[in-house]
Amino acid sequence: MTEDAQTRPATVDLAAAYEESGVREVLEELDREMIGLAPVKQRIRETAALLLVDKARRELGLASETPTLHMSFTGNPGTGKTTVALKMAELLRKLGYVRKGHLVTVTRDDLVGQYIGHTAPKTKEVLKKAMGGVLFIDEAYYLYRPENERDYGQEAIEILLQVMENNRDDLVVILAGYADRMDRFFESNPGFRSRIAHHIEFPDYSDPELLRIADIMLGQQNYTFDPAARAAMEEYIALRRGQPHFANARSIRNALDRARLRQANRLFSKAKGPLTAADLSTLTEADLRTSRVFRGGLDVDRARRAEAAE
Amino acid sequence: MRLTQGQFSYLPDLTDEDIRVQAQYAIDKGWAVSVEFTDDPHPRNTYWEMWGHPMFDNPDAAAVVYEVNECRKLHGGKYIRVIAFDASPGWESIRMSFIVNRPKTEPGFRVVRQEGEGRVVRYTIESYAVREPEGQRYA
Numbered sequence: 001m002t003e004d005a006q007t008r009p010a011t012v013d014l015a016a017a018y019e020e021s022g023v024r025e026v027l028e029e030l031d032r033e034m035i036g037l038a039p040v041k042q043r044i045r046e047t048a049a050l051l052l053v054d055k056a057r058r059e060l061g062l063a064s065e066t067p068t069l070h071m072s073f074t075g076n077p078g079t080g081k082t083t084v085a086l087k088m089a090e091l092l093r094k095l096g097y098v099r100k101g102h103l104v105t106v107t108r109d110d111l112v113g114q115y116i117g118h119t120a121p122k123t124k125e126v127l128k129k130a131m132g133g134v135l136f137i138d139e140a141y142y143l144y145r146p147e148n149e150r151d152y153g154q155e156a157i158e159i160l161l162q163v164m165e166n167n168r169d170d171l172v173v174i175l176a177g178y179a180d181r182m183d184r185f186f187e188s189n190p191g192f193r194s195r196i197a198h199h200i201e202f203p204d205y206s207d208p209e210l211l212r213i214a215d216i217m218l219g220q221q222n223y224t225f226d227p228a229a230r231a232a233m234e235e236y237i238a239l240r241r242g243q244p245h246f247a248n249a250r251s252i253r254n255a256l257d258r259a260r261l262r263q264a265n266r267l268f269s270k271a272k273g274p275l276t277a278a279d280l281s282t283l284t285e286a287d288l289r290t291s292r293v294f295r296g297g298l299d300v301d302r303a304r305r306a307e308a309a310e
Numbered sequence: 311m312r313l314t315q316g317q318f319s320y321l322p323d324l325t326d327e328d329i330r331v332q333a334q335y336a337i338d339k340g341w342a343v344s345v346e347f348t349d350d351p352h353p354r355n356t357y358w359e360m361w362g363h364p365m366f367d368n369p370d371a372a373a374v375v376y377e378v379n380e381c382r383k384l385h386g387g388k389y390i391r392v393i394a395f396d397a398s399p400g401w402e403s404i405r406m407s408f409i410v411n412r413p414k415t416e417p418g419f420r421v422v423r424q425e426g427e428g429r430v431v432r433y434t435i436e437s438y439a440v441r442e443p444e445g446q447r448y449a
Contacts, residue, residue, distance in 0.1 A: 100369050121362075128377070132370020170372035 012056040022094045023048050030087050034080055035216070036209040043200045044088065051095045068197040069097060069172045070164055072140075072186075074179040075202025078248030081176045082136065084202075088174070089134040098172055100132035108142040111156040119152040123159045131170045140175035141185035161191045205248050210237045214252050218283070223260065228285035236293055243297040255291065262287045311418030313351050316391060316407035326375050329392065329410050333371035336394035336406050342366045343394050345377045347385045349447040351416070351437050361385075364395060378410050387413050387448045413439075413448035 018024060027048065030041060050067075057063040069092065073081040086103050093101025106126055113119040127135065137143070143160075145151040164173050175182070175192070179201065186193040205213065214233055218224060225233060233255075240251055263283050267275065296302050314320060324332070333343050344364035348355065361381040365373060374392060381390050390411035393404050417438035424432040439447040 099372075102369055128365065128368050128373035131368065131372040131376070167372065167376065170370070170376075 008061050009059060012059060014052065014056060017056060018052060021052070021096075023052065023091060026087060026091045026094060030084075034083065035212050036205050037080060037084075037202065040080075040084060040200055040202055043198070044084070044091070047198055048091060048095070051092075051097060055095060066097075066168050068168065068195065070196045071172070071174045071198040071200060072182060072196050073174055073176040073200050073202060074182045076178065076204055076248060078250035078252075079202035079204060080249065081202055082138070084200075085134060085136045085174050085176070089172075092134065092172060098133055102130075102133035103136055104130040104133060105136045105138060107138050108153065111137070111143065111160075112152050114152075116152075119155045120159060123156045127159070127163050127167075127171065130173075131167070133171065135171055135173045137173065137175050139177045141177050141181045144185055144189055146188060157189060157192075161195065164195050207234070207237050207241070210249065210252055213249050214256060217253060217256055221260075223256075223281050223283060226282050226284055229283045229288055232285045232288040236288055236291060240293050243293065255288075255293075256283075258291065259283050259287045262290055311416055313389065313409065313412060313416055315351075315353060316409055318408045323412070324408070324410055326379070329378060330371045330375045332406070332408065333374040333392060333394075337369065337371055337374075339394075339396070339405070340398070341394040341396045341405055343368075343371070343374050343392060345374070345381050345390065345392055347381055347388050347390045347411075349388045349413075349444065350440055351389055352419075352435070352440070358389075358391065361390070382411055386411065389413070415448070 027041075027045060030044065034041070051069075054063060054067050071088070073085065075081055082105065085105075089098065089101045089103045092098045104126065110126055111119070111123045113122045143153040143157055145153055160173065163171070175196070177185070186196075211230075211234055214237075215225070236255060237252070240246055240255070245251075260283070266284075266287065267279065271279070312319075318324060318332075336343050342364040345361040346358035347361055348358040362377060365377070368374070378390060378392065388411070389409060391407055391409045394406035396403060396405040419435040419437050422434045422436050424434070426432055
């Protein structure tokens with residue numbers, strides 16, 4: 001004990017620790033690569049500060065317990081939960097809270113077995129794989145199915161809770177899903193609520209943010225909009241939001257994939273003679289305007305809405 | 311008599327942290343780590359019981375320590391070892407093996423002499439423990 005006290009530093013330089021740990025790069029990367037999400041970034045910055053201070057406190061011998069790091073990410077689909085979880089894993093590794101910093105993404109199917117006695121080994125296998133890193137459970141509320149009392153999800157939940165408590169040093173669990181269903185999940189599983197310290201909510205992207213995301217996505221693949229196409233995209237985003245199954249950035253990515261498909265088709269059928277690099281990488285208005293979104297969405301959805309209106 | 315097989319057996323018993331560091335070394339080398347147990351400590355007994363599958367795709371050794379502790383819950387009175395298997399061409403063999411758990415009392419081995427033709431004597435050893443049926447050794 002006395003020896004311990006002697007080897008302990010008398011002061012801690014937080015700024016130096018901040019620089020040294022490389023947390024700054026992760027936070028800057030987060031700022032640069034993720035559009036919008038201001039409240040999320042704010043929460044992550046706060047969490048990073050807390051963990052940094054906590055680490056310093058442990059170095060001075062003021063605290064010894066590992067803080068609870070399990071988190072829940074709530075928000076609509078396509079709001080960047082998985083991407084932020086990846087960054088979070090890296091952040092935790094740089095701060096020394098997890099050793100490897102890899103992200104293991106699972107859903108109910110990976111944890112819950114089909115037969116009696118099948119679930120426990122399956123869940124344990126996943127937990128072992130995630131040790132030293134972060135376990136990301138997408139749509140965690142599917143684990144709990146109150147309508148079927150013999151559902152094996154309960155067994156997976158019990159093992160999860162046990163490991164979350166006993167192996168706190170070894171892995172961090174992030175639960176993710178829609179906000180309202182997660183709330184109900186936590187209500188019926190109070191064990192989870194008390195073991196999760198950080199609840200982070202992901203807001204939906206605004207239309208201008210989605211347009212910027214579209215620009216970045218295209219840029220990464222060396223494509224560009226021509227001005228008319230960009231205007232069409234803006235209109236597309238506003239229309240798409242009102243239609244069913246809107247999934248924020250994921251919808252944008254799918255729209256762009258389809259636009260690229262149409263562009264390829266257009267070039268293939270219409271182009272005569274040599275094409276320039278610009279021809280190959282420009283999406284025109286026509287590539288976007290042909291989308292069914294401008295005609296009121298998928299035929300099935302349109303029919304359903306007409307039915308509802310009658 | 312303290313059983314000395316594999317690595318580190320002349321050292322004091324390994325702590326969980328020691329086990330973790332050694333297993334991490336093996337994992338970082340790309341070897342598959344697994345946990346095995348037995349109650350037959352004869353040095354030529356190469357067939358120990360497997361505790362679960364070898365861990366091929368766990369990047370962190372905390373999983374190994376977790377499994378060792380799970381195995382101890384059920385087989386705490388037996389020998390438990392951690393082995394690391396190297397699957398790379400030219401090796402396909404065990405690279406590391408060390409005992410992580412041993413019974414409270416280890417009765418040791420006796421020499422058995424067999425009189426052969428003429429005055430030939432054949433020697434072998436036998437663990438005192440294996441005189442009891444399987445499952446009843448090491449109480």
